[in-house]
Amino acid sequence: YFLVQALTAATILFASTLNAWQTGHWAISSSNTTATTIITMAIMMKLGVAPVHLWYPEVIQGTTLNTALLISTWQKIAPMTLLYMMHNNLPNNLMLLAGLLSVLFGGWAGLNQTQTRKIMAHSSIAHMGWVLIALTLSPWLTTLTxxxxxxxxxxxxxxxxxxxxxxxxDMGMTWSASPSMTTLTLLTLTSLGGLPPLTGFMPKLLILNELTTKSLVPLASTLALASLPSLFFYIRMAYMTTLTAPPNTTTTEY
Incomplete structure (x- = not known):
């Protein structure tokens, strides 16, 4: 994790210096194309976005759940702030491609995982894909997502x-311990999957609506289909948690 973050930070500094050398000022909001592309790729690596995402599941798996939570949420804020600052100059095609790849990779790679942290890591990769695509459309929509x-x-x-x-x-064993928590987990998982009545559906609907409005129907269709593998492993986790009973050993002699 340290090496990846150090590498990306150094790359961002290099690109910023290159930009300052070429433009004569340090403002990141008005940089040239080369510097912007380099910074964008470095930030994508910081965010764990495909195709530079391979470090992310391993790091999440190697930490505790609390640390994984911090890496998955709090650590996204600073790189996203940089992207917000560069919003007007971002390479849109690169962002859309990276977003689509993230949704695809996040879904497909998460299908055969059995560790909950790795599943959440792939979930994070897929969601960051949606965030990047939202950033090419509207900063407000990005914030909401x-x-x-x-x-x-x-x-x-x-x-x-x-x-x-x-x-x-382990998830199959939780029902007897805390039914209310298990129900909450079910709702959270289905919301992460983006099922209609729940919160997670709203940003996806708005993003697809914006893409369709901008005549990017093929991309919108591919995104909608690419989110199905993610939905599958969320539903599988929900099934394991709420709809399966833990195995009971009977001690009664017949």
């Missing part, structure tokens, strides 16, 4: 931490 993501992820990590569930197998 990011806040919704952070709230849902915080709730999910809080549930996992309370029930100390580190694997999918």
């Amino acid at each position: 990011l806040l919704t993501y952070m709230m849902m992820t915080s709730a999910m990590f809080a549930s996992l931490n309370t029930m100390t569930t580190k694997t999918m197998k």
Whole structure:
């Protein structure tokens, strides 16, 4: 984690210096194309966005649930602030491509995971894809998407931490311990998946609506389809948590 963050910070400093050398001022909000692209790629790596996301699941898996929560939520704010500052000069095609790749990779790579932290890491990658795409459309929509993501992820990590569930197998054992927490987990998971009556559906609907308005229907359709694998593993987690009973050993002799 340290190496990745140090590398990206150094890259951002390098690009900023390059920009200052070429433009004569240090303002990041009006940089040239090359510097902007380099900074954007470095920030994407900081955020754990595809295709520079491979460090992210491993780091999340290697930490405690509380630290994973911090990396997944709080640590996104500073890089996103930089992207907000560069909003007018961002390479939109690169952002849209990275966003789409993130949603695809986050969904597909999360399908065969059994560790809850890795599943949440891939969930985070997919959601950051939606955030990047929102940033090309509207900063307000980006803020809404990011806040919704952070709230849902915080709730999910809080549930996992309370029930100390580190694997999918552990999730099947939680129903008897805390039914109310399990129900909350079910709602949070379905919200993360973006099912209609819940909060997570709203930003996705607004993003797809904006994309359709801007005649980016193929991208909107691909995004909607790419979010289905993510929905599958959320539903699988919800099924494991709420709809399966833990195995009981009977001690009665027949």
